[in-house]
Amino acid sequence: MKNQKDNTQAQISRRQFLATAGTITFAVATGVFTARLFEEEGGVAPSDGSPITAWVRLDKSGRITVFNPAAEMGQGSMTALAAIIAEEMDADWADVHIEFSPIEPDIYGLQWGGKLGGPMITVGSRTVRGYYRGLRHAGAQARYVLLYNAAEKWGVPQPELTTEPSAVIHPASGRRMSYGEIAAFAKAPADIPDIPEAQWKKPEQFRLIGHSLPRFDIPAKVDGSAMYSIDIQVPGMVYAAISRSPVNGAKPELLNERDVRETEGLIDIVRLDHGIGLLAETFEQALKARKNLQIRWSEGAKAQSYDSQEAFERYREMAHDEKAKGDVAASEGDAARALQSAVKIYDLEYRNDFAYHAQMEPLNAVVSVAPDGKSAEAWVGSQAPDTARRAIAETLGIDFSQVKLHPCYLGGGFGRRSMADYVEEAAILSNHIRRPVKLVWTREDDVQYGAFRPIFFHRLRAGFDKEGKLTAWNHIIAGTGGGLLDSGARPQYYTLPNLHIEVRAVDEGVRTKHWRAVAHGPNKFAIEAFIDEIAAGQGADPLEFRRWLMKGHPRELRVLEEAARMANWGSPEREGRARGLAFIERSGAYAAGVAEISLDRDSGQIRVHRVWAALDAGVVVQPDNAIAQMEGGIVMGISSVLLESITFRNGKVQQSNFHDYPILRMADAPESIDISLIPSQEPPAGIGEASLPLMGGAIANAFLKLTGKPLRHMPFTPERVLAALEG
Amino acid sequence: MKTSFKLNGKPVQVETAPDATLLWTLRDALQMTGAKYGCGASLCGACTVHLDGMPVRACMTPISMVAGRSVTTIEGLAGEELHPLQQAWIDEQAPQCGYCQPGQIMQAVALLRDNPRPSREQIIAYMNGVLCRCGAYLRIIKAIERVSQSR
Incomplete structure (x- = not known):
């Protein structure tokens, strides 16, 4: 590890970046664990060209590093x-090595408004779809630079050249030069043109896109060498724990500072707005000191009176209030009038509890503020590293350029790591002591100071005319968490005349945040369960009913049909079991799923035996990984649907660890999960969240089929299942 | 307090507080960070290591219990080549975030040493204490079966 001075010198400003990027060897590099000016032995010496692709570094050895x-x-x-870039630059995958890019959003940000350079955020299943075109172009530009250099060397017109994996070829003369050989003399051309899409590879030429490659990060994840931020150690580092307000917004008053200071190994106590920080020689000493704290918390925080069970009654009133005006998510035709003239109305309510992210690596960060306070270095696993970098800069009152952030692997994110609260805390503590600080949240901290998927109350109404035609759709969502309530509320793949969808949110002062698939889990559960209840009421098969709703949506219908085919929908159910169907859209992807369940009627325990799911996500860059994402989303989905509930009483979170916030264990995972990827040349859609929101509807619908009873409140705990059976 | 034990086959001596746990001693004092902190209460299994060949949750194992004994962590599993289970984990592309996987693998190694040809039910019963939030369970089972069935 470099000392503080060297690290300060390694700051990357945009100007420095551009000054050094005009070479094939991109001159600034950062690894998971090291930060340094990159002058690797065997790399290409910097030259005087104008900036070229910042995405690829090429060594004389032939190693191709992709950022x-x-x-x-x-x-x-x-x-x-990396596969997208390597495809277009025609790299041999065996030569490709991957490093994290610097946290420079101007260069490495997502495609935003048509071009790269938006925020660096890994959220909303955006990554592949948000970089696909930009990185194909970057790869094509890297290939251009290689062709340009080979043409100069051989003195032949560039159009006479072509490439094969990691080599430039001159077919007319039979000459061949590897990319590594080119690296030895390459210079950047004065100007790298845009490469028009017509010159990119055709899908039938793909060797990497659409072909499953072993994931680059997996070997380090099976031998213990993968570095998460919790694994980072920096010389002179101290450890920190924080006692945070049990009610969000309460302020601490420390009553026994002198006693706590006696704790062995304690270095300092730091007052924060929302808690008391403890700095110690070891983490266990920090925890021991924390145990001895006596804190009086201020009264009167907004969240203090919050009770999540009581809140449902208020949300119910809000949803039923005919005069209330919320945020209209969608409104077409006249749903109110169509409901008035309907001869049959379905008017049902659905609910879900708060959910906690439960990423396996509790939040943590290492921040090292320089002795003069004018720069900082940080090691963080973040879904929004530029936000984290900015948070440190703002905390310290220094420029963004004076913060160096080393991205680490994330031991799960699910939306929680798109916040920078834990990074900011570490920055405050390190600034206080001006030494490197590793702040670790215990699991209890992570649960109790969580930021949760919000509580929802849904009122759903559908009206039918005397011909049995659906004429009205009204969905009112009430809850807390503002902008976190509306995603997925509109099922645009169903033809719904006269629809009105409205969100009525109230701020309760409790912490809420995006949670894998955001509002899709709650909303798709409510919509899909409602659809099956309507279908049952209309005497229609759930598949048949959806087919009818999907008229005019052939792409979506194909996904539905595929899942039905996989599950052999319509065949007799196995003894004691039933299957339920659900359909969703998320981040541009369409997914349909079938869950087969059984029920222990004495305990109220639901078991999911088999799941089948079909996905149309456009071009799938890594099929096996897409399947893994679908599998994992299904397991996490079942977990959230059957088990997961955060409750508040007097503003306090009542759960604290996996004993009272259980997540699905291996024994309760389905026996089989079958995934079908539907071939498509549509642009890539998001996959990471495409299966999780299926499970609420699929399980509720299987239960309805098995028992004739609806489940309308997630999670479907044994108590709620037994109550539903009674009802 | 000084404690001597064998770590991945090599003798080590470490100075800690008397009530230190094996997990934080491994991670912070000995810089052996493969075993992960997940819950601190033996609920998730991310910290699973072997103590004299038996799988234990390092987060609840006092360092005093380790004196004179032998500890194996994920870092000590491979010899010249990866342990067959590590290779199977790669072949099945089992990990996602990977954070729980050192615990999963250490638990699975102990399983196959005791029972080289476990049934699926036996695998699940033995592995059930190790949580995976990414939901990679079916691939973990496949990876274990890949090794057990090749024997």
């Missing part, structure tokens, strides 16, 4: 993005 701008939290995009 990954996205967080790697298990979703596999690190490998997928």
Whole structure:
């Protein structure tokens, strides 16, 4: 590890970047663990050209390093993005090596408004779809530079050249030069043109896109060498724990500072707005000191009176209030009038509890503020590393350029690591002591100071005319968490005349945040369960009913049909079991799923035995990884649907660890999950969240079929299942 | 307090507080960070290591219990080549975020040493204490079966 001075010198400003990027060897590099000016033995010496692609570094040895701008939290995009670049630059995959890119959003940000350079965020299943075109272009430009150099060397017109994996070829003379050989003399051309899409590879030429490659990060994840931020150690580092307000917004008053200071190994106590920080020689000493804290918390925080069970009653009133005006998510035709004139109305309510991210690596960060306070270095696993970098800069009152952030692997994110609260805390503590600080949240901290998928109350109404035609659709969503309530509320793949969808949100002062697939889990559950209840009421088969709703949506219908085919829909159910169907759209992808369940009627325990799911996500860059994402989303989905519930009483979170916030274990995973990827040449869609929102509807619908009873409140705990059976 | 034990076959001596746990001693004092902190309460299994060949949750194992004994962590599993289970984990592309996987693998190694040809039910029963939030369970089972069935 470099000392503080060297690290400060390694800051990357945009100007420095551009000054050094005009070479094939991109001159600034960062690894997971090291930060340094990159002058690798065997690399190409910098030359005087104008800037070229910042995405690829080529060594004389032939090694091709591709920079990954996205967080790697298990979703596999690190490998997928590299494959996209390598495909267009015609790299031999065996030569490709992947490193995290610097946290420079101007260069490495997502495609935003048509071009790269948006924020560096790994959220909303955006990574592959947000980089696909930009990185194909970057790869094509890298290939151009190689062709240009070979043409100069051989003195032949560039159009006479072509490439094969990791080599430039001159077919007319039979000459061949490897990319590594080119690296030895290459210079950047004065100007790298845009490469028009017509010159990119055709899908039938793909060797990497659409072909499953072993994920780059997996070997390090099976031998213990993968570095998460919790594994980072920096010389002189101290450890920190924080006691945070049990009610969001409460302020601490420390009552026994002198006693706590006696704790062995304690270095300092730091007052924060929302808690008391403890700095110690070891983490266990920090925890021991924390145990001895006596804190009086201020009264009167907004969240203090919050009770999540009582809140449902208020949300119910809000949803039923005919005069209330919320945020209209969609409104077409006249749903109110169509409901008035309907001869049959379905008017049902659905609910879901708060859910906690439960990423396996609790939040943590290492921040090292320089002795003069004018620069900082940080090691963080973040879904929004530029936000984290900015948070440190703002905390310290220094420029963004004075913060160096080393991205680490994330031990799960699911939306929680798109916040920078934990990074900011570490920055405050390190600034206080001006030494490197590793702040670790215990699991209890992670649960109790969580930021949750919000609680939802749904009122869904559908009206039918005397011909039995659906004429009205009204969905009112009430809850807390503002902008987190509306995603997926509109099922645009169903033809719904006269629809009205509205969100009525109230701020309760509790912490909420995006959670894998955001509102899609709750909304798709409510919509899909409602559809099956309507279908049952109309005497229609759930598949038949959806087919009818999907008229005019052939792409979506094909996905539905594929899942039905896989599950052999319509065949007799196995003894004691039933299957349920659901359909969703998320991040541009369409997914349909069937879950087969059984029920222990004495305990109320639901078991999911088999799941089948079909996915149309456009071009799938890494098929096996897409399947893994679908499998994982299904397991996490079942977990959230059957088990997961955060409750508040008097503003306090009542759960604290996996004993009272259980997540699905191996024994409760389905026996089989079958995934079908539908071939498509549509642009890539998001995959990481495409299966999770299926499970609420699929399980509720299987239960309805098995028992004739609806489940309308997630999670479907044994108590709620037994109550539903009674009802 | 000084404690001597064998770590991945090599003798080590470490100075800690008397009530330190094996997990934080491994991670912070000995810089052996493969075993992960997940819950601190033996609920998730991310910290699973072997103590004299038996799988234990390092987060609840006091360092005093380790004196004179032998600890194996994920870092000590491979010899010249990867352990067959590590290779199977790669072949099945089992990990996602990977954070729980050192615990999963250490638990699976102990399983196959005791029972080289476990049934699927036996695999699940033995592995059930190790949580995976990414939901990679079916691939973990496949990876274990890949090794057990090749024997």
